[in-house]
Amino acid sequence: xxxxxxxxxxxxxxxxxxxxxxxxxxxxxxxxxxxxxxxxxxxxxxxxxxxxxxxxxxxxxxxxxxxxxxxxxxxxxxxxxxxxxxxxxxxxxxxxxxxxxxxxxxxxxxxxxxxxxxxxxxxxxxxxxxxxxxxxxxxxxxxxxxxxxxxxxxxx
Numbered sequence: 001x002x003x004x005x006x007x008x009x010x011x012x013x014x015x016x017x018x019x020x021x022x023x024x025x026x027x028x029x030x031x032x033x034x035x036x037x038x039x040x041x042x043x044x045x046x047x048x049x050x051x052x053x054x055x056x057x058x059x060x061x062x063x064x065x066x067x068x069x070x071x072x073x074x075x076x077x078x079x080x081x082x083x084x085x086x087x088x089x090x091x092x093x094x095x096x097x098x099x100x101x102x103x104x105x106x107x108x109x110x111x112x113x114x115x116x117x118x119x120x121x122x123x124x125x126x127x128x129x130x131x132x133x134x135x136x137x138x139x140x141x142x143x144x145x146x147x148x149x150x151x152x153x154x155x156x
Contacts, residue, residue, distance in 0.1 A: 018043050029151035035063050049076055060085050067091055099153035
């Protein structure tokens, strides 16, 4: 059902597309990970574009991402959503070949979202910050749990 809704929303945009580019991409990232994806970039007459890709990845086994942005063949800036692992991204494409992205996890289980400890002074009613519940650190056990992923990709 969700795929049908997305298709119905995007289908009018596809009619007005100027050109499309299909690609394969090798991608490496920090924390350590690698992926091989297949994708398509759809360029529109008004310098808007949609980019989507899906493929195999380690350590997460599979990956998929959709991005929306502005730009052209030489340079584009996109905002996207990685469907697995769940991440939001800011992506830069250079010459339709090189891709650099910074991805942030919206997961509450990410170390990026440690819970703060507060108490309320019963006399004054003021909130007092006690610090973080755990020491702030980066846990790179799995990409969907990492707070930030930085990737570089090569398209061909």
